[in-house]
Amino acid sequence: MLAALKRYPPAVRLLLTTTFTLTLARALTLPYLVVYLADNFQLPVSQIGLLIGGALIIASLLSLYGGHLVDTVRNHTLVIASTLVFALAFIGAIASRSAALFFLCLVLINLALAVVDIAAKAGFCALLPVDERAEVFAIKYTLSNVGYAAGPLLGVAMLELDDHLPFIASALIGLGMGLAYQRLGDRGLQGDAPAQSGAGFAQVALGLARDRRLVCFTLGGVLSAVVFGQFTAYLSQYLVVTTTPSEAARLVGYLVTTNAITVIALQYLIGRRISRQRLMPWLLAGMGLFIAGLLGFSWASTVPMWCLAMLVFTLGEIIVIPAEYMFIDLIAPEHLRGVYYGAQNLSNLGAALGPVMVGFALGHWWPGVIFYLLVLSVILAGVFYWRGTRRY
Known part of the structure; x- marks a missing residue:
């Protein structure tokens, strides 16, 4: 991976650094x-879940317009503006005296991160030849997982010093990254939307809806994100029902560690081998590993069995996410890459839906049924992926 990073243009390395830093x-x-x-707004757990999930859903929907901006606004300007919004939203979160204002700040944080993420993907496609894109997507996803693994550990350490310190540190990191990008960013990167088209966002959105391959692949992405988007949430729900809260917390800790180690160790090695020519076989392999992992969860009775099932499940995640990036890269017109990646971001709707579906199932049926519902979601995702890869 280090060898690949060294041969990339400085603009690619800066985009990778920016997405990693903001993720952290x-x-x-x-x-x-x-x-x-809970402490600052005295909200019950149910309302907290709605607030966090709702912020992610709204940001995902708005990121479709963010993708349109990536296609029409200079990359340098958009990334700087997004990082500054990211920083200001964290400051606003600290200063918030109402849950509504905090919710707005959380939407802005998620949206700014999504726009930078889309801008980075579009930038990779503009700066790198086709045969190097799978590798850079794999590196980006690996770095994101490193950020999500290291960030909470650093955040917990900061909490020992001050309750607000993680928010302050996040704001300062966003501000610092914005200043660094202002100085070092490639000012030549710009949206490729043809000036003569005069197409506004509404026209572009209608065009997306008519792209049957994109619609099928977006639906497939939503259904697969139900399974992997927030797996820790639905596994926690299942384990709290079937074991004790303390045992559930202990086991989820093992599973999160297994997932992080597997992704960091194998993502680059596997992701760089995914080719545009064989996307469907790779996707089917990822779907099969998801199903095997879910069935493993349903049968697991010991910690090693749970961790083995998580390893298999994570291999599916390692394959499916870069393959999704590659498919969008394959079908997106050059001048609409941003908005196509914005459409892919709608898969976060599935991530928000997963814990809701599992919570409903646990309240009405026997606990193990959730894994078979999730297997059904994987199968339906596979069907939509298959239809999306067909030529019409």
Whole structure:
């Protein structure tokens, strides 16, 4: 991976650094977010879940317009503006005296991170030849997982010093990254939307809706994100029902560690081998590993069995996410890459839906049924992926 990073243009390395740094900054507040909301706004757990999930859903929907901006606004300007919004939103979160204002800040944080992420993907496609894109997507995803693994640990350490320190640190990191990008960013990167088209966002959105391959692949992404988007949330729900809260917390800790180690160790090695020519076989392999992992969860009775099932499940995640990036890269017109990646971001709707679906199932049926519902979601995702890879 280091050899690949060295041969990339400086602009690619800076985009990777920017997405990694902002992801790390976002992850600093994750371990304390629920407690912060409960302590400062006296919200019940159910409302906290709605607030956090709702912010992610709204940001995902708005990121479609963010993708349109990536296509029409100079990359340098948009990344700087997004990092500054990211920093100011964290400051606003600290200063918030109402849950509504905090919710707005959380939407802005998620949206700014999504726009930078889309801008980075579009930048990779503009700066690198086709045969190097799978590798850079794999590196980006690996770095994101490093950020999400290290961020909460640093955030917990900061909490020992001051309750607000993770938010302050996130704001300072965002501000510092914005200043660095202003100085070092490639001012030549610009949206490729043809000036003569005069197409506004509404026209572009209608065009997306008519792209049957994109629609199928977006639906597939939503259904697969139900399974991997917030797996820690639905596994925690299942384990709290079937074991004790302390045992559930202990086991989820093992599973999160297994997932992080597997992704960091294998993501680059596997992701760089995914080719545009064989996307569907790779996706089917990822879907099969998801199903095997879910069935493993349903049968697991010991810690080693749970961890083995998580390893298999994570291999599916390692394959599916870069393959999704590659498919969007394959079908997106050059001048609409941003908005196509914005459409892919709608898969976060599935991530928000997963814990809701599992919570409903646990309240009405026997606990193990959730894994078979999730297997069904994987199968339906595979069907949509298959239809998306067909030529019409």
